[in-house]
Amino acid sequence: MNEWLDDLADLAAAGEPAVVVTVAGIRGSAPRETGAKMIVTAAETIGTIGGGQLEYQCARIAVGMLGAAEVASSRSFPLGPQMGQCCGGVVDVLFEPMAAGLPGWLAELCALHGQREAAVLVTGIGECGGKFVVAADRVSSPGSDPLPPEVLRTAHALLAAGKQAERLDDYFLEAVVGSTFNIAVFGAGHVGAAVTRLLSELECNIRWIDNRRNIFRQLPANVRAIEAAEPALEVAALPADSYYLVMTHSHALDFEICDRILRRPDIAYCGLIGSRSKRRRFLKRFRAEGMSETALRGLTCPIGVDGISGKKPAVIAVATAAELLRAREQQLSSGAAGFPDNVRSLRRH
Numbered sequence: 001m002n003e004w005l006d007d008l009a010d011l012a013a014a015g016e017p018a019v020v021v022t023v024a025g026i027r028g029s030a031p032r033e034t035g036a037k038m039i040v041t042a043a044e045t046i047g048t049i050g051g052g053q054l055e056y057q058c059a060r061i062a063v064g065m066l067g068a069a070e071v072a073s074s075r076s077f078p079l080g081p082q083m084g085q086c087c088g089g090v091v092d093v094l095f096e097p098m099a100a101g102l103p104g105w106l107a108e109l110c111a112l113h114g115q116r117e118a119a120v121l122v123t124g125i126g127e128c129g130g131k132f133v134v135a136a137d138r139v140s141s142p143g144s145d146p147l148p149p150e151v152l153r154t155a156h157a158l159l160a161a162g163k164q165a166e167r168l169d170d171y172f173l174e175a176v177v178g179s180t181f182n183i184a185v186f187g188a189g190h191v192g193a194a195v196t197r198l199l200s201e202l203e204c205n206i207r208w209i210d211n212r213r214n215i216f217r218q219l220p221a222n223v224r225a226i227e228a229a230e231p232a233l234e235v236a237a238l239p240a241d242s243y244y245l246v247m248t249h250s251h252a253l254d255f256e257i258c259d260r261i262l263r264r265p266d267i268a269y270c271g272l273i274g275s276r277s278k279r280r281r282f283l284k285r286f287r288a289e290g291m292s293e294t295a296l297r298g299l300t301c302p303i304g305v306d307g308i309s310g311k312k313p314a315v316i317a318v319a320t321a322a323e324l325l326r327a328r329e330q331q332l333s334s335g336a337a338g339f340p341d342n343v344r345s346l347r348r349h
Contacts, residue, residue: 002176003221004037005110007046008098015100016041019062021093022174023049024074025167028089031079035165035174042066049093054079058093068097072125072172094123094172105131108140109176118177120155122147128170134159147171179203179222181328184238186231186257187248188215191273194313195245196223198321209234210248232256240266241331243324245303247273255282262286262295269327271303271320 004020011018023036031050038047038055040062049055054077061075077091105121112119112135122132132147133140134155139147147155151171158166158175165174181204185196188210196208200220208216209226216225228234231248235257238244244261246254254272261270272282279301286296304319305326 002113004039004047005106005113005176006221007039009102009106009110011039011041012098012100012102012106017066017100018098019065020096020098021049021058021062022096022172023091024094024165024172025092026089029079030089030091033164034167040066054091054093058095062095065095065097067099070097070099071129072096072123074125074172092167094125096123103131105133105140108133113176113178116178118159118175120158120173120175122151122155123172123174125170125172179205180241181205182239182242183207183324184209184234184242184244186210186234186244186246186254187273188212188225189247189249190313191316192245192247194317195247195320198314198317199324202321202325207234207238211253212249232260235260235264241268243267243269243271243327245271245273245320245324251278255285258282258299259286259289259291262291262298267298268331269324270298270300271323272299272301273303273316274301276302 008018008020019040021038021040023030023032023034026034031052031054032048036049038045038049038059040059042063045059049058057077072094074092074094077093079089079091109119109121112133117135120134122134124130130141134152136159139152141147151168151173154166154168155173158173163175165172181202183199183204184207185192185199186209188208192208192210196206199206200223204222206223207226208223209228209231210216211228211231213227216227219225226234231253235244244267246257246261248254248257254274258270258272261267272279279299282299282301283296300323303323304316305322308315308319310316
């Protein structure tokens with residue numbers, strides 16, 4: 001997710017110098033992906049680039065750069081025996097000292113992100129210098145020198161392809177976009193609360209829906225609570241390829257919500273809490289109402305990965321999150337909308 005934007009803006013507003021540490025390239029195996037970040041201040045580190053000796057050494061270097069000139073520099077770290085890490089790859093790490101005060105590029109990037117407008121942040125390394133914000137229709141430059149044409153083309157290609165980050169010579173490009181992992185959780189009881197709390201740690205957008213008044217409390221930034229007199233009507237508000245979890249306090253309400261979900265041709269996952277007997281009863285009723293077998297194959301019940309039998313809310317939440325992540329990985333690898341065959345194969349009948 002892009003919490004680093006808010007974290008960095010808060011530090012800038014507080015006048016606290018920081019160093020942004022970013023994985024800018026990987027050759028071979030590494031503990032984190034290109035674009036992973038941590039922010040280092042005199043008092044703490046925020047985020048992680050993978051832990052171990054790599055993170056320790058980078059944090060130590062970053063502390064020594066606090067208050068330095070705002071020039072991005074890059075270093076390479078072989079993750080072999082000398083680093084005490086067995087990954088065996090090489091990680092290029094970008095170090096960016098940030099002085100007190102809110103820089104213009106950060107203010108613009110936060111504004112674009114708040115408006116759900118995708119952008120690419122381009123960082124010039126060493127003599128190239130400067131930060132550029134590339135949106136679909138404009139480029140913000142720190143000075144009079146424009147971005148080289150090939151870098152600008154790469155930035156626009158990054159936006160079009162949905163790719164997260166890329167290194168091009170002395171420029172590092174990273175997309176700042178909202179997550180396309182959309183989840184609807186119907187039900188704010190003990191299990192719904194545990195599931196939502198765990199899923200909110202992922203890079204996703206959650207709509208948490210219930211028909212009871214004043215049931216929602218403190219919410220993470222990526223969770224939107226919806227008090228709806230008729231929760232089933234909220235199914236239509238979700239974008240294509242969304243993931244649905246149905247776990248309300250009422251079997252009748254569960255049935256109504258699932259009916260709306262399964263009649264959509266563009267869902268990625270529909271999980272219903274309950275037993276195999278509940279699944280059989282629901283399927284029997286759906287068939288009686290004329291629902292197609294293709295649609296019925298989209299129903300997952302019980303939910304959660306196989307082999308976990310605990311009934312505590314936290315246990316169900318872990319098993320359910322694992323199943324959702326597995327379905328998400330399968331869908332992304334298929335590159336298709338709706339129910340790809342390799343996602344349908346995860347469903348238990």
